[in-house]
Amino acid sequence: MSVQGDAGSAGAATAARPPIDRAGLAVIARRPVLVSPVDAFFRLHPGDRPLVQAGEAVGRGQPILEHHRDPRTIVVAGPVGEDGTAVPGDRWQGSPGEASKADGEGEVKPGGELLFRSGNRWRVAGGDRPDTLEVPFGGVVHDVQPGTGVTIRTTSSAVLGRSALAGPTWGRLHVATGPDGELRAQHVDVGAAGAIIVAGARMDAEALTRARAVGIRGVIVSALGIKEQRDFLASERRGRAAVHGLPPFGILVLDGAARRPIASSVMAVFEAAEGSMVAIVGDPPALVIDDPSVSLPKPAPGLVRVRSGPLAGAEGTFAGLAGPRRFPAGVTLEAAFVRFGGRPPVAIPIGDLERFT
């Protein structure tokens, strides 16, 4: 990092400075490597049907909700229900051909959820081809809100990310490249089919498409650009709308959009959990390590990571607060000394640092 004024020559200047104050680590932003328990939320849209009840134990792969791949509003005239006393939120099951004549699929029984009644006609959210969503890890159903969502709680540990795209999904964890690597399309190996791969610092849209095509179930990446996100989500929408749908696939973005390596503390967890069953969930964006037998490492105390700026991704040891310092563009910021390897400490704005707990 190029730093103006006294900060730039911090290494040389420290000889004349008073001894470094090692207190003050608490003002550096804290980032937990592992969290437990995790309450994962699975969205229920109008027309979707929960298949579980609160308090019920669920195992990995068990269907927890039913949703329609082609949701639409169905208009049903006249009374609905056994005695015509149906209320919004109740389920509705049509007779074969009732609402599917236009599709020429008279044998399909449309179903859905009553939305509201107006003018003696019910509006129903439903469709013809229900799919199920399977829970990607074992746990207990914590809450079910029809029309809103299902919450599943697990006591497993999870690595929190910045965002998750698509999913949920699960598979065995496979570390495909180093923390600073960038997995290209030609390096996506069919041997990783069924796995969730750790793909390093960044991945482009072509590699993501190939990963899905060869049967990889998920990708963990440090950064994913806005263009790659849009390309992937557009491809996901097209795939979901297709007749046969798509197998589960998810992307967990750990840090953000600009390229940077995976933090060593997080990478150590991935390496320890390699080969275990893991799951990517979207809310919260996290990788759930669904294997209690794995011994997960703890981060080293005093380790800090630069999360933005020219040194983004670099890791070092906290060496005390440096006080207000002047940085490029004439900006004065609170700074901390960080020692990278055996080199003299460098002053870095504390806003650019994070520590792991």
Place this chain on the structure above:
Amino acid sequence: MSAPAGAHPDALAALLARRLGAIDPALAADLDIIEPAVADLPRLETVSTPPPTLAVLGASRRAIGLLEAVAARTPWRVRAASPESHDPREMTELALRPEVAAVLVGAGDPPGPDERGWLDDLAGLVGAVTRRRPELKVVLAGPIASRNAWAEGAGRPFDGTQPRIIEGPPLGLRSGPDEPLREILENLLPDSGDARQTAVRALLSLADTLDRRLELIDIGLTGGLRAMATPGVADQGPAAVAVRTANAALLPLEIDDAAVDAVLAWTTGSLDRHRMGDRLLDLRAQPWADASGDGARLRLAAARAAMTRLAQQTQDIGGMASPDVTIVSGGAFAVAPPRAVALAVADTIRRPGATQLAVDHARLLGPIGTIDDPDERRGLLADLADDLLAPLGSLLVVGNVPAGRRNTARVGRLTLDGDRHGRHDLSAGDVAFVDLPPGDQALATLEFRDSVRVGHRARRVAVPVSGGIAGLAVDLRDVPLRLPDRRDRRRAALAAIGELAWPGDER
């Protein structure tokens, strides 16, 4: 001292106590600001919270437009849908989203021809939603609850006994209800002691204490605020007009092409849309990071885009006379160079006149506003008056400047008399910074060949100005600001002006 979100206040307090102890141990001991005891000192705390979501449902696009215009001047994050653009399933899905805390539903009264066909569907839909989400708050603007479909959906007719369902003012055919409906929406917000809400209370007390008209412009990650406060006169207390809006957040929640373009329009660098989008995503995720170098310029560009949105939402405040003091606040300005902040205000708040600029550098207005007793608040503000705000200087925006024959031709002259003396030539379309240190006072006399507008039209204008760390800025550009449409020319124009604020900037 400031630290990123997540740092514990106790750690900050201990650090400050240690620093004070190192500088003046006797004073620290006298004030009891010593490390074990500092945790027990009384504290004023406030927090800026993410905006809750308001679903706006209307019987027509016209109704949606009117309702959205009102809701946009509140801290709510607005999501809108009407039967003309969404089907009933999509509208129900919007209203049932877990993040939606309230629904504003409206139609014309009497319903317009474009609304009559949809009104029963809308009433049935919202009625059913109130039954399925008993905690959801609903504001009715129009003849919604009187429809039979409402009673069928809600399971009971609307009788006004449910406090969460509020009847708002009806929606006119050509104009929407403004202040009464805005007040209802503001009152629906959770009483969380939001920093921008309490800052308005502190601004009122400060205006009264200083006996000055004050304007506050706050841009933060979760929203923006513009408020104008006037001191009390005779028996009347101070008064304020304030608009808090989620639209003026440093960055919109969805970083789409429009959001990226709005920031790119204020940058002088060569980032393309995708790379700028990446930078904005990271800025939103970590707003306190990357605050130096390119990151500082990016932050100010995003702040300009946010202030432009704020100015559009607050044209009523923009139409008022220049305040005595304009205070800028919020994370966007917390660490920027003073001249860059002054220039950002001059670029976006285009009001001819003179105002003193100050920055709420320690972000104290919000916490002080948490004091309920106005007398106690005024007393504290009076004690802190000298340190509360950091003076940036003065800003003179001159409108209707006659164009010179050449770009560099002199069109007028500035004369300073007071703590500083001097004469400066003025050119049309220019911004001039004149050194005027903090604490200095002067009378600035502007003389032009033709009449200009500085509050009023005249050829010769004399205004008192105060110094600050940015000095005196005289802005002779067009009001409103006109920049070239072509991106290369626009960047060149911004870079030329930006050199005044970012010395040594190679771009």
